[in-house]
Amino acid sequence: MSELAIEVRGLRKAYGGLEAVRGIDFDVRRGEVFGLLGPNGAGKTTTVEILEGYRSRDAGQVEVLGVDPAEAGGEWRERIGVVLQSSAMYETLTVAEMLSLFAGYYARPRPVDEVVELVGLKEKRDDRVRRLSGGQRRRLDLGIALVGDPELIFLDEPTTGFDPHARRQAWETLRSLRGLGKTIVLTTHYLDEAERLADRVGVLRSGEIVAVGPPSQLIGSTRATEIRYRDNGREVVLETDEPTRVLHELTAKAIAENRELEGLVVRRPSLEDVYLSLTEEQAE
Amino acid sequence: MRLFRHELKGELLLYVRSRELAFFTFLLPMIFFLLLASVYGNDRIKSEGNVRSAPFLQAGMIGYGAISIAFAGLAIVVVIRREAGILKRLRATPLPAPVYLIALLSAFLAAFAVEVVGLLLLGRLFFSIGFPGRPLSLALALILGAVAFCGLGIGLTAVIKSAEGASAVVNAIYLPMAFICGAFFSPHSYPAFLRAIAAVLPLTYFLRLIRNVMLHGHEIWSQGTNVAVLAAWGIGGLLVAARSFRWEPTEG
Numbered sequence: 001m002s003e004l005a006i007e008v009r010g011l012r013k014a015y016g017g018l019e020a021v022r023g024i025d026f027d028v029r030r031g032e033v034f035g036l037l038g039p040n041g042a043g044k045t046t047t048v049e050i051l052e053g054y055r056s057r058d059a060g061q062v063e064v065l066g067v068d069p070a071e072a073g074g075e076w077r078e079r080i081g082v083v084l085q086s087s088a089m090y091e092t093l094t095v096a097e098m099l100s101l102f103a104g105y106y107a108r109p110r111p112v113d114e115v116v117e118l119v120g121l122k123e124k125r126d127d128r129v130r131r132l133s134g135g136q137r138r139r140l141d142l143g144i145a146l147v148g149d150p151e152l153i154f155l156d157e158p159t160t161g162f163d164p165h166a167r168r169q170a171w172e173t174l175r176s177l178r179g180l181g182k183t184i185v186l187t188t189h190y191l192d193e194a195e196r197l198a199d200r201v202g203v204l205r206s207g208e209i210v211a212v213g214p215p216s217q218l219i220g221s222t223r224a225t226e227i228r229y230r231d232n233g234r235e236v237v238l239e240t241d242e243p244t245r246v247l248h249e250l251t252a253k254a255i256a257e258n259r260e261l262e263g264l265v266v267r268r269p270s271l272e273d274v275y276l277s278l279t280e281e282q283a284e
Numbered sequence: 285m286r287l288f289r290h291e292l293k294g295e296l297l298l299y300v301r302s303r304e305l306a307f308f309t310f311l312l313p314m315i316f317f318l319l320l321a322s323v324y325g326n327d328r329i330k331s332e333g334n335v336r337s338a339p340f341l342q343a344g345m346i347g348y349g350a351i352s353i354a355f356a357g358l359a360i361v362v363v364i365r366r367e368a369g370i371l372k373r374l375r376a377t378p379l380p381a382p383v384y385l386i387a388l389l390s391a392f393l394a395a396f397a398v399e400v401v402g403l404l405l406l407g408r409l410f411f412s413i414g415f416p417g418r419p420l421s422l423a424l425a426l427i428l429g430a431v432a433f434c435g436l437g438i439g440l441t442a443v444i445k446s447a448e449g450a451s452a453v454v455n456a457i458y459l460p461m462a463f464i465c466g467a468f469f470s471p472h473s474y475p476a477f478l479r480a481i482a483a484v485l486p487l488t489y490f491l492r493l494i495r496n497v498m499l500h501g502h503e504i505w506s507q508g509t510n511v512a513v514l515a516a517w518g519i520g521g522l523l524v525a526a527r528s529f530r531w532e533p534t535e536g
Contacts, residue, residue, distance in 0.1 A: 052376060054532075074378040082376035086533075088369030092301035104290035105377040148377070 005183040011060035020046040022207040035198030036187040042204040044187040081145030081153040091130040106148035119143040135166030155186040230262040295391035309357035313349035331472035338411040344467040349399040354433035367447035421504040429490040432518025439521030442528035486517035
C-alpha cells in the first residue's frame with residue numbers, strides 16, 4: 001500500500017474562461033491532517049471537489065487512495081467520507097435516524113451510537129435535526145462523513161460561520177479523528193484553524209500552490225523574529241535570526257542608560273504573517 | 285437489493301414524517317372525495333352515461349391522488365433535496381444512483397397504493413360503491429399512470445431552479461390540470477377552449493382509462509389510445525430527466 005493517500009500532479013480546471021486551478025502539485029500522506037489554505041476564490045473547493053469525484057478535471061493526474069476519482073465506483077466511496085460546505089440534512093429525522101440511514105449505505109459502518117458519542121451529540125441523539133444549532137448540525141455533518149468508517153475524510157470549511165466556542169469544540173472533535181488514524185484533508189480560510197489542526201498546509205493563491213509544508217516550517221522559512229519598541233516616539237523595528245542576543249544587548253544598553261524601551265514587543269511571525277505575505281499580491 | 289430495501293425504508297419514514305406531504309398529497313384527495321360525494325354523490329351524470337356521481341368522483345380522486353403524490357409531491361421533494369445539497373451528499377456515498385431513484389419512486393408508488401385503497405374503502409363504507417370489477421386491469425392502469433406521472437415529476441425538476449419556487453411551479457401546473465381534465469367534474473360541459481387544452485394533458489387520458497375500467501367494466505387492453513398517450517407523456521418526462529437531471533444545487 002502506498003504511503004500517500006493523495007497524489008496530485010499538474011491539476012488544472014477552468015470554468016469558461018476562468019482558470020480556477022492552474023497546474024498544482026501536492027501529496028497527502030496517510031494518517032496526516034492536510035490543510036488547504038487560501039482566500040475565497042483561490043480554488044480550494046474546486047480542488048477538493050475534483051478529489052472527491054464531483055468534478056472532472058481539464059488536465060493533470062490525480063490519485064486518491066490509489067484510484068482516479070473520475071473513474072471511481074462504490075468500492076472507493078466506501079473508503080472516503082465527505083463533509084460539504086453546506087449542511088444538507090433531512091430535517092424531520094432524528095440524529096440517530098439520520099446516521100442509521102447513511103450507515104446503511106456502507107458495507108462496514110461504524111456503530112451509530114459510537115459515532116454519536118464521537119461527535120459529541122449524545123444528548124441530542126433522539127432530537128430532530130431541525131432542532132439542532134448550527135454547530136451541532138456541523139458535528140452531525142461530520143458524523144455522517146464518519147459513519148462509513150472511511151480511511152480518508154474531506155472537510156470543506158468545517159467551521160465557517162461558527163462562534164469561537166463552537167469552533168473550539170469542532171477542533172477537539174477533529175483532533176480525536178486523527179487519534180483514530182484517519183487521513184484528513186480540510187480546506188479553510190482561517191489561519192488559526194490550519195495552524196492548530198494541520199500537520200502540513202498547502203497555501204493556494206489564484207489557483208496555484210504558493211507554499212507547502214508544516215505550519216512551523218512555513219513560519220520558520222520566511223521571516224525572522226521581530227522586535228519593536230519606541231525610541232523618543234520613533235518606532236523602531238528590528239528583524240533578527242538571533243532574538244536572544246539582540247534583545248539582551250538592547251535591554252542591557254537601555255538599563256545602562258537608565259532608559260525604558262517603550263512599547264517593547266518581541267514577536268514570532270505567525271502563520272498569518274506568512275499567509276498574508278504569500279497571498280497579498282492577490283489583492284484585486 | 286439490501287441497499288434498495290434500506291433506502292425504501294428510509295424514504296417511507298421520510299414520507300410519513302413530512303406533514304406537508306402527508307396532508308397535501310395524501311389526505312387532501314380523500315377529504316375532497318368525502319366532501320364532494322356527500323354533497324352530490326347520488327346525482328346522475330347524463331353526459332357520462334348516466335353514472336352515479338360518487339363512483340365517478342372516486343375515480344377522479346384516484347387520478348387527482350396520482351398527480352398530487354407521484355407528480356407534485358415527488359417533484360417538490362426532489363427539488364428541495366437537490367437545492368439543500370442532499371442529493372450531492374448522497375453522491376459521495378456508495379449508494380448507487382439508480383438504486384436511490386428507484387427506491388424513492390417506490391416509496392411514492394407505495395403512498396399512492398395506500399391512497400387508492402383508502403379511497404376504495406371510503407367509497408364502500410360511505411357511498412355504497414362496490415369494489416372494482418376488473419382488479420387486474422385497474423392495477424395495471426394505476427401502475428402505468430403512477431409511473432408516468434413520476435416520470436413527468438422527475439422531468440419537471442429540471443426546469444425548477446429553487447426550492448422556494450418548487451411548490452409554486454408545481455401547484456400552478458397540477459391544480460389547474462386536475463380541474464381542466466375533469467378530476468372533480470365531468471369535463472363534457474366545459475367550454476371548447478378548456479376541452480382543447482384537456483385533450484392534450486396526460487391526466488385526461490389517465491382519468492378516461494380508470495373510469496372506463498372502474499365504471500364501465502372495460503379491460504385495459506381495450507384502451508389503446510388512453511394507454512399510449514399516457515405512456516408517451518411518461519416516457520417524455522423520463523427522457524427530459526435523463527438528459528437534464530441534476531444532483532447538485534443550482535448555482536447562484
